Amino acid sequence: MLEKQNLLGLTQVKLKKFFSDLNEKPFRTKQIMQWIYHQGALDFGDMHNFSKDLRQKLQAIASIELPEVTSINNSKDGVIKWVIKLGEENHIETVYIPQKDRGTLCISSQVGCSLACTFCSTGYQGFNRNLQNHEIIAQVLIAQNHLKDKNKRISNVVFMGMGEPLLNESPVYDACDILLDDWAFGLSRRRVTVSSSGIVPALKRMSDTVPVSLAISLHAPNDELRDILVPINKKYPIKELMKACHYYLNAGTQERHVMFEYVMLKGVNDSIEQAQELSKLINFWFQGESAKVNLIPFNPFPETKYTTSNDIAIDKFQDILYRSGIRTTTRRTRGDDVDAACGQLAGKVVDKSRRSAGRD
Incomplete structure (x- = not known):
């Protein structure tokens, strides 16, 4: 049959x-x-x-099949996290973040992640497989159907959940197509964001394929530190990544924007000198172009060796960037009481990469 x-x-x-x-x-x-x-x-x-x-x-x-939702977790600040079962004891997580003027849904693109960024809980779970088209879109439909009863809506969708979207290109591109389609979700291109750690060849392909917003997980102002925090940097160093971001900004006819995400790790990447180095990096490559930095207070998880930068350090870091002419925001931590904050998504992954077994 x-x-x-x-x-x-x-x-x-x-x-x-x-x-x-x-x-x-x-x-x-x-x-x-x-x-x-x-x-x-x-x-x-x-x-x-x-x-x-x-x-x-x-x-x-x-x-028309939706996967099983094994749990729905409601944070005290209004964040909702769905844990979704995908067979073989694999689970992914999807998070809704309500704000005054919008509702953002953070969706996953892989079961686990193979990139092993050292500050990310998903990276500690190892990697099992890519999600299929229907598994990506199912997350949006599950959330939409749940939120209708609460008179809430999804205004933005971000590929910032489990996995590296640009290591699962075709399903992610199809999902973006559906998110933008007026016959489906009808979101504007600026309200759909793909976040990548910097898979340079795929980033160039995405630039020519789907007209959505781009976020880059930067997290360090130089290659020496980024090699440690974001190991894919050893293959695609910052200079190559910046060139690819330039390609993205100039692809297509409509104005585009790039956002650099920078998780704040105490004593690791949050010094005044590193803020000055980052400002020089951004201004060198994007002077007069539409680029901004989003500072993200680190959200701890059990296996981590890192701690969160204090508010004073974050404020000083932001001020240095702002004074150098770089649009800079600091993300407010949401949903950490249900492990739904940025960097905390872990799901449950049957690791096929054998990486998680080697963690100490």
């Missing part, structure tokens, strides 16, 4: 081909996307503008 085609996560182009192969008219694509993403329908039987024959045919060969 053939496995049913899960229609969740198929782009408009792929759905048109699916219906064409069934000798159905192209307008069926718009209908089913609106049923799934606007109405939250998961049963073909509920799609009353389809003929009975088409509904029966779809039930025989296709499905």
Whole structure:
């Protein structure tokens, strides 16, 4: 018996081909996307503008399946974390962060992560596999269906959960396509952000493929320190990364922006000298261009050797960047009481990389 085609996560182009192969008219694509993403329908039987024959045919060969949610954790500050089971005892985590003017959903792109950034809880879990299209989009649909009952909405989606998005390119690009599609979630390109540790060749491909916002996990002002904090830097050092960011800014016809994320680690990367070095780096490469820095107070997890920079150090660091003309913000820690803050997402990963076994 053939496995049913899960229609969740198929782009408009792929759905048109699916219906064409069934000798159905192209307008069926718009209908089913609106049923799934606007109405939250998961049963073909509920799609009353389809003929009975088409509904029966779809039930025989296709499905709209969401993975199992094993727990929903509500933080005291309004953050919501979903733990989602993906078989083989693997779990990923998805986080909703409500703010006064928006609601941001942080989604995962892999089960675990292979990059081993030393300050990130996900990196300590090892790596199992990439997520498929439908598993990425399922996170958004699960959250959207849950939030509707609470009169809350998703205004922004960020690929800042578990995994490195640019090591799972095709599914991530398809997911971005669906997030931007008016027949699906209809988000603007500036409200969808892909965060990368700096996979330079993929970053260039993304620049030409999906017109979304870019965040770069920088975390150090020089190669010597970044080699330790973000080991992929040994393969794609800062100079190559900065060139790729320039390529991104100048790709396409619409104005683009790049945000550099910088986690604040006490006594590691938070000194006045390092702030001055970072300001020189950013100004050298992006003088007069649309780039900003987002300082992130480190969020501890059990296995870590790092501690969080104190407020005075963070304020001084931000002030140096600001005085050098760099737009700089400090991210407020949210959801840390349910381990949903930045860098704390761990899920449950059956590690196939054998890396987690070697941790001390």
